[in-house]
Amino acid sequence: MAETSIEAVKLVKQFGPLTAVKGVSFKVKKGELYALLGPNGAGKTTTVKMLTTLLKPTSGEAYIEGYSVLRDTIKVRRIIGLIPQDLTADDEMSGWENVLIQAKLYGYKGREAEERARRSLEIVDLWGAARRKVSTYSGGMRRRLEIAMSLVHDPQVLFLDEPTLGLDVQGRRAIWDLVREFKKNGITIMLTTHYMEEAEALSDRVAIIDMGEIKAEGTPEDLKSKLGGDKVYIEALTPEEAAEAFSELGQRGFNVKLENSTVIVKVSNAATSLPEIARVLSERRVKAVNIVRPNLEEVFLELTGRRLREEAFDSFRFRVLSHKIR
Amino acid sequence: MLSETYVLFMRETKRWVGRKPVLIVSLITPLFWVLLFGKSFNITNMINVGDLALPQEYYAIALKIVEAIRFRVFEIFGSQDYFTYMASGMIVVMTLFQGTFSGVSTVFDKRLGYMSRLMVSPIRRESIYLAKVAASVFRALVLSLTLLMVAYIAGFKFKEGFTVIDLAAAIVVVTLTSLTFTSIFMLVGFLTDSHEVIFSTANLVNLPLMFTSSALFPISQMPEWLRVIAGVNPLTYASDLVRYFLIGKSMSDPWLVFAALAAASLVTLVVCMKLSVRALDK
Ligand SMILES: Nc1ncnc2c1ncn2[C@@H]1O[C@H](COP(=O)(O)OP(=O)(O)OP(=O)(O)O)[C@@H](O)[C@H]1O
Ligand SMILES: [Mg+2]
Numbered sequence: 001m002a003e004t005s006i007e008a009v010k011l012v013k014q015f016g017p018l019t020a021v022k023g024v025s026f027k028v029k030k031g032e033l034y035a036l037l038g039p040n041g042a043g044k045t046t047t048v049k050m051l052t053t054l055l056k057p058t059s060g061e062a063y064i065e066g067y068s069v070l071r072d073t074i075k076v077r078r079i080i081g082l083i084p085q086d087l088t089a090d091d092e093m094s095g096w097e098n099v100l101i102q103a104k105l106y107g108y109k110g111r112e113a114e115e116r117a118r119r120s121l122e123i124v125d126l127w128g129a130a131r132r133k134v135s136t137y138s139g140g141m142r143r144r145l146e147i148a149m150s151l152v153h154d155p156q157v158l159f160l161d162e163p164t165l166g167l168d169v170q171g172r173r174a175i176w177d178l179v180r181e182f183k184k185n186g187i188t189i190m191l192t193t194h195y196m197e198e199a200e201a202l203s204d205r206v207a208i209i210d211m212g213e214i215k216a217e218g219t220p221e222d223l224k225s226k227l228g229g230d231k232v233y234i235e236a237l238t239p240e241e242a243a244e245a246f247s248e249l250g251q252r253g254f255n256v257k258l259e260n261s262t263v264i265v266k267v268s269n270a271a272t273s274l275p276e277i278a279r280v281l282s283e284r285r286v287k288a289v290n291i292v293r294p295n296l297e298e299v300f301l302e303l304t305g306r307r308l309r310e311e312a313f314d315s316f317r318f319r320v321l322s323h324k325i326r
Numbered sequence: 327m328l329s330e331t332y333v334l335f336m337r338e339t340k341r342w343v344g345r346k347p348v349l350i351v352s353l354i355t356p357l358f359w360v361l362l363f364g365k366s367f368n369i370t371n372m373i374n375v376g377d378l379a380l381p382q383e384y385y386a387i388a389l390k391i392v393e394a395i396r397f398r399v400f401e402i403f404g405s406q407d408y409f410t411y412m413a414s415g416m417i418v419v420m421t422l423f424q425g426t427f428s429g430v431s432t433v434f435d436k437r438l439g440y441m442s443r444l445m446v447s448p449i450r451r452e453s454i455y456l457a458k459v460a461a462s463v464f465r466a467l468v469l470s471l472t473l474l475m476v477a478y479i480a481g482f483k484f485k486e487g488f489t490v491i492d493l494a495a496a497i498v499v500v501t502l503t504s505l506t507f508t509s510i511f512m513l514v515g516f517l518t519d520s521h522e523v524i525f526s527t528a529n530l531v532n533l534p535l536m537f538t539s540s541a542l543f544p545i546s547q548m549p550e551w552l553r554v555i556a557g558v559n560p561l562t563y564a565s566d567l568v569r570y571f572l573i574g575k576s577m578s579d580p581w582l583v584f585a586a587l588a589a590a591s592l593v594t595l596v597v598c599m600k601l602s603v604r605a606l607d608k
Binding site: 017032052053054056067074075077080086087088089090091092097101102104106109149235287324 | 337344
């Protein structure tokens with residue numbers, strides 16, 4: 001057991017007629033960063049809620065550090081931290097008050113509670129704004145406050161449900177840096193996201209989840225190599241010239257495809273194959289050459305036939321807005 | 327569990343104190359009732375001989391009759407002025423009003439996600455419920471005492487020989503009453519996710535409960551059918567007890583009623599707490 005930190009065994013969650021999670025199983029090793037990547041409604045939040053004792057699974061089991069989320073709920077809650085998709089801070093109070101209450105709820109008293117609250121706020125760089133009411137915070141600050149609230153008890157396992165949803169590039173970078181820092185400190189992290197860059201940038205392993213099922217699992221490299229390397233798109237001036245390039249490249253043993261005036265060359269590594277391709281092209285008129293490295297977006301497209309972010313409704317922005325309107 | 331409850335109780339109370347306008351508004355309505363209605367409905371002054379042109383010998387008899395009526399009024403109301411009667415009832419009605427709306431904070435905590443933050447914390451679910459009930463009872467108590475203070479300034483008459491012990495007993499009665507109502511209506515807040523449900527339950531319950539009790543009018547003057555309803559209304563017993571301690575209106579077996587109120591409030595608290603915790607875990 002010592003090696004495994006999070007284990008899900010055939011988790012199922014039914015909401016009336018809808019099966020939101022259809023028998024999800026996986027293991028996350030200690031200190032590993034595991035990402036659940038999937039579109040809206042895939043069942044990410046539902047899975048996280050079951051793992052964090054907020055929802056009872058319809059069937060199946062899950063263990064955190066060996067403790068059952070069904071039977072050892074209090075023990076599980078002591079060692080996990082959850083940064084939920086929806087904001088939870090009390091916006092009529094200051095950041096400091098929110099975090100301090102959190103420390104006290106975990107049983108810390110007096111000086112120690114204050115010390116822990118201060119440290120958590122410093123980690124997320126909110127100490128300067130700690131005395132301000134949460135209702136005056138920006139979206140990024142609110143997210144970081146949520147993280148601070150989840151850190152007071154030094155969790156061994158951290159769940160982040162769409163931690164960067166609705167943030168700008170800067171806000172996202174700040175969260176990424178934090179997550180990397182946690183990982184360095186040996187915390188096991190499970191992160192859900194529908195940004196494939198995020199999954200690629202942060203995670204050791206990724207599970208692609210769609211319609212309540214895990215479609216594929218592995219390191220980002222594994223998943224991408226299943227797609228078969230890089231693609232070089234060569235756009236010729238005319239279809240005839242494209243056809244010539246196509247046949248010549250084919251003779252040289254390249255894996256090629258022709259689409260109108262574009263030749264697509266599949267290679268294992270674009271950087272090493274490009275000189276030879278360039279030699280073939282040197283006598284021809286070429287409009288553009290593009291190299292596409294495979295990314296999880298394409299893996300997802302290949303697995304589900306849909307794009308990841310088609311109809312991403314920005315529910316986080318929406319919430320922040322409605323908070324402010326209220 | 328106690329320290330968790332205390333932490334959450336302090337959060338609720340801080341929020342309440344932080345919202346001065348809400349605080350003032352929740353005081354204004356009952357104050358208006360008591361000051362405007364209670365003061366203008368002055369029964370004792372309604373009955374007087376006035377400047378009736380009576381022959382001298384009848385005048386003395388008229389005064390005797392007025393005195394007899396006033397004594398009857400005192401018997402019925404336990405006080406010479408309606409203001410004192412009503413104010414002592416409103417102290418209890420206040421706990422009802424405060425109690426029926428107590429679930430609102432729970433619904434808001436659920437909607438704004440705070441509840442799920444509490445649910446992943448390693449605390450007993452019971453302490454969430456207890457803290458909310460305690461905070462609401464505390465609010466009711468502060469409001470009731472403020473009302474009593476204002477009433478006193480406006481001429482509220484305590485019974486003869488009124489002591490601190492009487493006051494303490496009245497406060498305990500108000501607390502137990504508040505505990506009963508709050509326990510019940512807090513459960514509604516744990517069961518529903520919509521504040522409309524809270525508001526409609528409160529509106530449905532508040533006025534009927536108030537008018538079918540001895541809070542505003544004495545039971546002895548009610549028609550038989552209404553008296554039966556008032557006889558099972560906890561507000562009746564609570565107002566009677568408060569009057570017994572504050573203005574000395576007599577009642578039968580006050581200490582028995584007191585014990586029954588204490589027992590009822592504790593049972594209600596425990597039962598509603600269990601149901602609320604179950605509602606949280608669904
Ligand atoms: N309490 C609930 N009652 C009924 N259906 C629910 C409930 N919670 C979630 N669902 C449904 O379960 C499915 C999965 O929802 P979930 O929130 O887990 O998706 P998600 O992957 O987190 O999506 P998003 O990216 O939008 O957060 C959705 O179809 C959703 O409508
Ligand atoms: Mg989600």
